[in-house]
Amino acid sequence: MRPRLAIVPGDPSGIGPELIARLLAEDGVRDAADILLVGDAHLWQRGAAQAELEVPLNPIAEIDVPTFEGVAHLDLETIDPADVRVAEVTVAGGTTSLRCLDKALDLAQAGQVDGVLFAPFNKAAMTSAGLNAEDEHRYMARYLGFTGYHSEINVLDDLMTTRVTSHIGLKDVASHIDGPGIASAIELAHDTLARSGRARPHVAVAALNPHAGDNGKFGREEIDIIEPVVRACQERQMNVTGPWPSDTVFLKAKRGEVDAVVTMYHDQGQIAIKLMGFERGVTVAGGLPIPVATPAHGTAFDIAGKGIANVGATRQAFDLLVRMARTARTEAAA
Template identity: 50%
Template sequence: MNTHLPVVALTLGDPAGIGSELIARLLARPEACQRANVVLVGDRWLWEEGQRMAGVQVATEEVPAFGAVRARADTRLAAFLPVHSVEAAQVHRGRAEAAGGRSVLQVLDRCMDATLAGEVDAICFAPLNKQAMKLGGMRHEDELHHFADYLGVTGYFCEFNTLGDLWTSRISSHVPTRDAARYITRERIAQAAELIYRSLLTSGYAQPKVAIAAFNPHGGDGGVCGREEIDTIVPAVQALQARDWPTEAPFHGPFPADTIFLKARAGEYQAIVTMYHDQGQIAIKLMGFERGVTVQGGLPIPITTPAHGTAYDIAGRGLASVEASWQAFVIAAHMGHAHRQAATA
C-alpha cells in the first residue's frame, strides 16, 4: 500500500471555461504523480474534452470511490473518479449558467466529504465562476464562504494569494471599497496575521516574516491622511510582537502600501497582510498574473486554486497557460502532506 504521498483531489472547474484543458495539461506532466497520489474527479465527457482541447492524451486508473485511492500500490497514473454532474448539452462554452454552477458545487462538495472522511488530504480545483455557482444554488458571496459553511468553520478564515515565495492575505475581501475601513480592527489584523504565519509554517517555511500594510496614503502621515494606523494598526502590530511565537520576530509594520511590495520582492518578507482586496491583488497580479495561486486559509483542510478565472474568452481555443494551476497543485501537495502527517501523528 502506497501511503507516503498525499492524496490530492483535482477538479475540472466550470465546464464552460478553461478548467478541463488546464487539468489535462497539468496531468500530462510526469512529475505531477511524483508529488501526490492524484485523484481526478469529474464528468467523463468533460475530461475527454479537456484532453482534446489541450492536445494531450493522459492515461488514468479509474476507481469506484475515494476510499480506493490511498490503497493503490502504484500511483504513477492519476486515479480517475467519474461523476455525473452535468450533461454536455447543458454546457455552452464561455457562458455562466446554472448547470455549470451546480456541477461545480456537486463535485467540490463530494471532494470535501472525502477530505473530512480522511480519504483525501487536499483539494486543488480548476477555475470556477461565482455567477454560475449562484445561479446553480450557492447561497454565499463566494466559494470560500461556501467551503467554510459546509465544513462548519466558526473561526477566522480568509483567502491567501500567493506568487512564488510571496503570500498575501487581507482584512476584508469582496466588499465595497467604501466599506473597507470598518473592517479594520485589532482583532481581524491579529487573526489574519497569525493565520498566514502559521500557514506558511505548515507549507514548509522555517522562518517566515510577515509585513503588515498601512491603510492610508503614506501610512497616514501621522494622522494627516487618516488615523487607522494610529488608532488600530500600530497597536495591533505591537500586540502581535509582544506575544511568543515559534520563530523570532515574525511580524513587522505597518508599512505604506506603495512600498511594502518592494520590500517583499527584495526577499525581506514572505507574507503581507493587506487592508483590503485590491491593495494586494493589484500588486500580485502585476508581478505575475499567470503564476498566482489562491489558498483558502483558515479551513480544516487544504484547498487551493489558480488565482485567475475561467477565461471564458479563450475557452476551447487551446490557449490556456497551466502555470498557475501547476503552482496551485504543488502547494496543495505540500500542504496535503503536512495535513496527512498531522492527522496520523
C-alpha cells in the same frame, strides 16, 4: 510520502478542464501524488481534446476510493454535455462546479484524500446555482461545518499575502477594519508560513490610507487600530512590522525582504501580486481543516476552448498542495 489528491474540473465553460489535462501531462506530477479526478467523464474528455492530450480515465467505484493508487476517476453525472456552453455563464456550469466540489470535500472530510485542487470557478455561475456565500472559501467552510478563522491566502513563489477584508465593496472597507480582524490575518499568515517550514517568518502589514495616514492627516486607522495590533504581535515575539504604505510594501516583498504581506482589502494586494506573476499565482483556502488550493486566475472565458491555456499557475497550485498535504499527513500521524 505520496499524498492523495482530489482534483475537480472547475467551471466547464472556462479553461479548467484543459488546465487539468495539461497538468497531468507535466513532468513529475503523477510521481508526486496519487490523483483522483472527480467529475463527469465528458468534462475531462473535453479538456483533453482542447489540450490535444491524453487524460487517463481509470474509473473506480466510490467504495474503492480509499485504496486507489496512481491516477483514477470517480465519475459523476452533474451536467449534460449539451448544457456545456464554452465562455458563457450558466446555471448548469455553476451546478456542476458545486456538486463536484462537494464530493471532493466529502472525500477529504472522510479521510479518503489528503487535499483538494480545483480548477477556476466562475462566481456568477456558482451564485446562480445556489452558492449563497460571499465566495467559494466561505462556502467550503460552511459545507465542512468549520467555524474557526479562515481566509483566502494568495501565494506567489516564496511570497504569501492575506487580507483583513475580502469580497466587500470598497466603500465598506474602513468600517470593517478592526483589531481582531488584523490580528487574525497576521496570525494566519505567520502560522501558515511556520507550518511550511519558514523559520521566524517576517510578516509586513500594509496601511489602509495613502502614505500610511501621514500621521493622521489622511485618517487615523493606522494610529488607532493597526499600530497597536502590530505592537502586540511584536510583544509576542512575532516578526511583524508596519503599517507600511501600500505603494511601497510590495517593493520590499519583491526584493525578498518579507515573507508575507497582510493587506487591508482585496485589490490592495491582488493588483500587486498579479502584476508580479499572474501566471504563477496560487490561492489557498487558509485556515480550513483540509488543504485546498487553486490557481489564482479566473476561468479566462476569452481563451476558453482555444487550446492555449497556460498551466503555470495550476502546476504551482499542485506543487504547493502536495507539500501541504504531506505536512497534514505527517501531523495527523504524529
